[in-house]
Amino acid sequence: MHSKVFQKPKINKNSTDQLIFREDGLTQLRKKTKSENEPEKNKLIMPCYDDDRPTQQEELLIRKLVDNVEQHERIQVLTELKNLIIGSRRCKLAFYHAGILEILNNLLKEYSCLISIDILVEILDCISSFAKVNNKNLLNRLIELGFIEQILSLLTIQIDSNHFYESCLRCLRSFFLSKIFSNPYLTPTPYILLSDDNKHDTITVLSETESYLSNDKYLPVNILLENSQNLDIFPRLLSISKSTQISIIEILCCACVNNERQNQIVETDFIQSIMHLLVENILYHNKINLVSVTNEYLVGVCLKFFCSICYENAAVARQLHTTVFTQTNETLCEIISSLLNKTNQPVVISYYASKFFINLCKTKVLSCDDSFVSHKSLTTLVHLCTKSTINKSIHLYIACFDTLIYLLNGNNTLHHTAMYTEQFLNKLFCYLFAPTKIFNETIDEAMLIQIRTSTLTLLAVLSSYHEDIKKRIADQDNLISTAIECYRSNHRSLQLAALCLFHGLSRSVHQLRTTFNDTICDVLLDAVKSSDLSLVKIASSVISNTVLEFSTCRARLLSGGILDILLAFLTHPDHDLSINGMWALRNLSYLSTLKIKQDVIHGLTIDRIYSLLEQCTDERFLICLLSLLRNIFNEKDTQIILPMFNSVKLLTTLQKMREKNYSVEISREIRILIDHLNSSNAAPRQRLPSDPVNPSCRTSLFPEYACDEMDELDCL
Amino acid sequence: MHAHFAQPHQAAAAAAVAAAAMAVSNTSSTSSTSEAHALTPVHHTATKTEWMEAIEQQRLERSTLNRLIINYLVTEGFKEAAEKFAEEAGISLNNIDLTSLDERLRIREAIETGRIQDAISLINTKAPELLDQNRQLAFHLKQKKGLLFQQQHLIELIRSNLIDEALTYAQIHLAEFAEEEIKMRQELEKTMALLVFDKPLESPYGYLMQISHRQQVANEINSALLIYQNDESESDLSMLVRMATYMQEKLDNKQLRYPKLVDIAGGKLEDS
Numbered sequence: 008m009h010s011k012v013f014q015k016p017k018i019n020k021n022s023t024d025q026l027i028f029r030e031d032g033l034t035q036l037r038k039k040t041k042s043e044n045e046p047e048k049n050k051l052i053m054p055c056y057d058d059d060r061p062t063q064q065e066e067l068l069i070r071k072l073v074d075n076v077e078q079h080e081r082i083q084v085l086t087e088l089k090n091l092i093i094g095s096r097r098c099k100l101a102f103y104h105a106g107i108l109e110i111l112n113n114l115l116k117e118y119s120c121l122i123s124i125d126i127l128v129e130i131l132d133c134i135s136s137f138a139k140v141n142n143k144n145l146l147n148r149l150i151e152l153g154f155i156e157q158i159l160s161l162l163t164i165q166i167d168s169n170h171f172y173e174s175c176l177r178c179l180r181s182f183f184l185s186k187i188f189s190n191p192y193l194t195p196t197p198y199i200l201l202s203d204d205n206k207h208d209t210i211t212v213l214s215e216t217e218s219y220l221s222n223d224k225y226l227p228v229n230i231l232l233e234n235s236q237n238l239d240i241f242p243r244l245l246s247i248s249k250s251t252q253i254s255i256i257e258i259l260c261c262a263c264v265n266n267e268r269q270n271q272i273v274e275t276d277f278i279q280s281i282m283h284l285l286v287e288n289i290l291y292h293n294k295i296n297l298v299s300v301t302n303e304y305l306v307g308v309c310l311k312f313f314c315s316i317c318y319e320n321a322a323v324a325r326q327l328h329t330t331v332f333t334q335t336n337e338t339l340c341e342i343i344s345s346l347l348n349k350t351n352q353p354v355v356i357s358y359y360a361s362k363f364f365i366n367l368c369k370t371k372v373l374s375c376d377d378s379f380v381s382h383k384s385l386t387t388l389v390h391l392c393t394k395s396t397i398n399k400s401i402h403l404y405i406a407c408f409d410t411l412i413y414l415l416n417g418n419n420t421l422h423h424t425a426m427y428t429e430q431f432l433n434k435l436f437c438y439l440f441a442p443t444k445i446f447n448e449t450i451d452e453a454m455l456i457q458i459r460t461s462t463l464t465l466l467a468v469l470s471s472y473h474e475d476i477k478k479r480i481a482d483q484d485n486l487i488s489t490a491i492e493c494y495r496s497n498h499r500s501l502q503l504a505a506l507c508l509f510h511g512l513s514r515s516v517h518q519l520r521t522t523f524n525d526t527i528c529d530v531l532l533d534a535v536k537s538s539d540l541s542l543v544k545i546a547s548s549v550i551s552n553t554v555l556e557f558s559t560c561r562a563r564l565l566s567g568g569i570l571d572i573l574l575a576f577l578t579h580p581d582h583d584l585s586i587n588g589m590w591a592l593r594n595l596s597y598l599s600t601l602k603i604k605q606d607v608i609h610g611l612t613i614d615r616i617y618s619l620l621e622q623c624t625d626e627r628f629l630i631c632l633l634s635l636l637r638n639i640f641n642e643k644d645t646q647i648i649l650p651m652f653n654s655v656k657l658l659t660t661l662q663k664m665r666e667k668n669y670s671v672e673i674s675r676e677i678r679i680l681i682d683h684l685n686s687s688n689a690a691p692r693q694r695l696p697s698d699p700v701n702p703s704c705r706t707s708l709f710p711e712y713a714c715d716e717m718d719e720l721d722c723l
Numbered sequence: 724m725h726a727h728f729a730q731p732h733q734a735a736a737a738a739a740v741a742a743a744a745m746a747v748s749n750t751s752s753t754s755s756t757s758e759a760h761a762l763t764p765v766h767h768t769a770t771k772t773e774w775m776e777a778i779e780q781q782r783l784e785r786s787t788l789n790r791l792i793i794n795y796l797v798t799e800g801f802k803e804a805a806e807k808f809a810e811e812a813g814i815s816l817n818n819i820d821l822t823s824l825d826e827r828l829r830i831r832e833a834i835e836t837g838r839i840q841d842a843i844s845l846i847n848t849k850a851p852e853l854l855d856q857n858r859q860l861a862f863h864l865k866q867k868k869g870l871l872f873q874q875q876h877l878i879e880l881i882r883s884n885l886i887d888e889a890l891t892y893a894q895i896h897l898a899e900f901a902e903e904e905i906k907m908r909q910e911l912e913k914t915m916a917l918l919v920f921d922k923p924l925e926s927p928y929g930y931l932m933q934i935s936h937r938q939q940v941a942n943e944i945n946s947a948l949l950i951y952q953n954d955e956s957e958s959d960l961s962m963l964v965r966m967a968t969y970m971q972e973k974l975d976n977k978q979l980r981y982p983k984l985v986d987i988a989g990g991k992l993e994d995s
Binding site (some may be wrong): 132139304 | 843847848851854855856895899
């Protein structure tokens with residue numbers, strides 16, 4: 008075992024600057040510090056401790072652990088180790104490099120056979136501390152050594168020691184709550200909750216942390232649930248103490264990573280036992296007591312479980328909706344809604360209770376006009392966002408915003424309800440423009456970015472449908488300039504959020520005519536050429552709308568070469584992007600000049616158009632193409648453009664398409680186009696008025712919006 | 724300590740909160756701004772007599788006041804005092820975890836007597852996740868607590884004039900805190916600055932070496948432990964005192980004259 012030992016620093020009292028000023032005192036030191044260090048102040052780069060090795064003393068400790076010593080000495084050494092590593096990342100990594108994990112693994116195996124509780128607890132507390140380090144190599148090693156399996160095995164032993172079980176479960180919980188393994192928002196902090204990022208890839212507000220794991224077998228949840236009997240360990244342990252209850256429920260929350268795992272947990276019948284705990288602790292919480300708020304925490308954790316278990320799982324959501332607490336004959340919904348009825352509820356409880364109903368709404372178990380959703384949950388979340396401080400916790404604000412995004416995205420009927428208080432919008436603007444003024448303590452940059460991202464995205468969602476809300480938001484001083492500034496930051500999440508806002512606003516004729524200036528055009532042109540596909544896709548959605556004839560952006564986009572870019576998108580491997588490309592071309596050609604139409608045709612080429620008509624099986628793409636052709640064959644230009652296609656060949660192709668078994672919408676488009684072309688071929692007096700050709704705004708990239716919902720522009 | 728019924732100042736604090744709240748709501752219509760206009764006459768809310776009458780009308784039960792005291796003693800970790808008071812006041816302590824109280828008391832004593840390593844050991848036995856969670860969470864206050872805790876050990880080394888050991892300790896154990904956040908770095912710089920003074924106690928950062936700083940750290944650890952075990956981190960009495968102070972500030976901002984509670988500990992009111 009090689010290790011580098013720290014050298015003791017050699018202090019030369021004449022050479023160190025600080026000590027020269029010992030007689031002169033602090034004033035001289037300040038002068039020196041200010042003059043020499045000021046330029047460096049903001050560029051101070053702290054050393055990294057990840058590669059540090061143990062000190063001599065720490066090396067000695069490791070040797071003692073390995074030596075064959077008496078049990079009481081071993082406990083002493085383990086306690087000393089524990090006291091060194093807890094709270095010190097440097098120590099943990101240094102010991103890790105020295106091979107401490109393997110030593111602890113051997114000790115754990117040895118003393119598991121002997122069932123030596125005191126030693127096992129010390130070892131488990133050490134492992135629990137190691138599992139809290141944000142270092143993927145260390146965590147992978149913990150998993151490789153099989154610590155999770157060993158803990159699960161220990162939990163099956165029948166021992167009369169609550170402390171032992173609490174230690175085991177705390178250790179297990181540390182693995183599940185690790186940011187490396189789990190959702191970065193599911194941490195011990197009660198305010199950090201579920202992330203919605205597994206369904207909303209384009210909205211990256213929630214996750215910028217990549218998974219460091221290359222192999223699924225390293226996920227604690229997979230280790231736990233690969234053997235379904237492992238879950239059977241927990242029910243017995245639920246009755247031991249509040250600590251075990253909290254640990255188990257939080258582990259189960261973390262295990263709800265997908266529908267399969269959720270269903271597995273439901274099958275083990277945790278719902279009834281956790282509901283029982285919930286009711287028990289609500290009743291206790293309601294009594295006057297001056298000593299303990301443990302019950303409040305437990306209520307919060309139980310609610311978190313119900314949110315996790317039904318998230319994006321319609322079957323489980325339906326089950327929870329009908330679950331009844333047999334002792335009082337109340338449904339789970341009634342129990343949880345009673346928490347929303349009470350004023351001055353702890354914020355965590357209010358938050359999770361609201362999120363529960365929102366999850367039921369998103370799985371369509373509850374409609375969005377259900378009072379649990381619109382009158383209780385939504386208003387509670389809005390109220391939480393506007394509270395002046397929530398224990399100064401920025402995390403809860405972010406969680407509230409993200410949950411509101413989740414709810415309101417696709418439920419535009421709730422947008423006006425969300426805006427029931429002007430204070431809500433004002434708060435959103437404050438969080439966006441000057442978040443540091445709201446929070447008393449200094450927040451680090453990562454949090455700053457997160458809250459601004461969530462705020463901006465929420466504004467984007469709110470501005471995506473109703474014209475009056477769009478106007479209110481767009482008219483806010485500094486909003487557009489701030490959004491542009493966010494795009495120009497180096498932070499991807501902020502860039503995406505800014506583009507989402509532009510997209511929401513672009514779904515309005517009025518906004519296209521007034522808000523979209525040259526600077527936004529330049530932003531879009533920049534984004535659409537980005538190497539980041541997510542940015543390109545959202546930018547392309549915005550461009551789909553901003554190329555419309557009445558948009559102030561159109562000329563600048565055309566001069567910026569947007570036509571070539573859109574044509575290139577048609578053959579892009581990403582399907583959404585290719586759809587966006589065709590959609591944008593369609594909108595571009597609406598009420599367009601002859602030159603632009605000719606440019607589009609030349610870019611596409613006649614042969615390719617025919618090829619697509621004959622062979623394309625993607626219905627969305629085909630609808631866009633047919634609409635594009637309709638726009639191109641506008642009355643006044645038909646006589647010039649039609650010969651480029653050979654009118655007979657075109658009509659024949661369309662007739663053949665009509666005979667195929669396309670959807671109603673495609674068939675309608677084909678029919679309209681055929682009728683239009685036929686009427687164009689007829690003498691002027693015989694021409695029938697063509698159907699009004701409405702351009703369509705590209706629907707939101709927010710997945711809830713289906714194509715046909717937003718087929719019409721929002722016109723004043 | 725002999726247990727006795729609530730001191731007047733405790734009753735006054737609770738009643739003052741209620742009376743002040745009433746005063747604020749009654750006078751809210753007189754001015755909507757916090758600054759008084761130069762020509763606006765100063766309003767009186769009540770004479771001292773009226774004020775005292777309002778307080779007397781609050782009818783605070785003695786049992787409530789006793790529970791306030793017990794809550795204070797338990798939260799701050801005064802186990803013996805809590806037991807004796809409970810006995811004299813006839814209050815049951817069955818729903819209070821006295822073992823936990825004892826542990827917090829021992830931790831407090833270890834910190835206040837400078838036995839920081841002992842305190843660390845006790846904390847890690849009672850709450851093995853506390854000091855790790857203080858690193859993990861993004862809460863500035865918890866990170867600061869972690870630094871303060873280690874910082875105290877460094878301060879003890881400086882106090883004992885073990886300069887070499889102090890430098891080594893800072894390099895090994897504290898430098899990693901400094902890389903996390905600038906405030907921690909600043910705290911560390913202040914501590915290390917003590918090394919340049921012949922008489923650190925008389926330096927601008929001498930307060931770090933005062934016993935009061937140990938008490939501050941002990942209080943913060945006590946609060947953290949209470950939060951960790953999901954208890955209230957602050958006694959109800961402390962909250963009442965803060966509320967009374969807040970209410971009086973509100974009244975002062977409105978330029979209102981009232982019998983101000985000038986000495987909360989003594990329950991002394993200012994003459995209006």
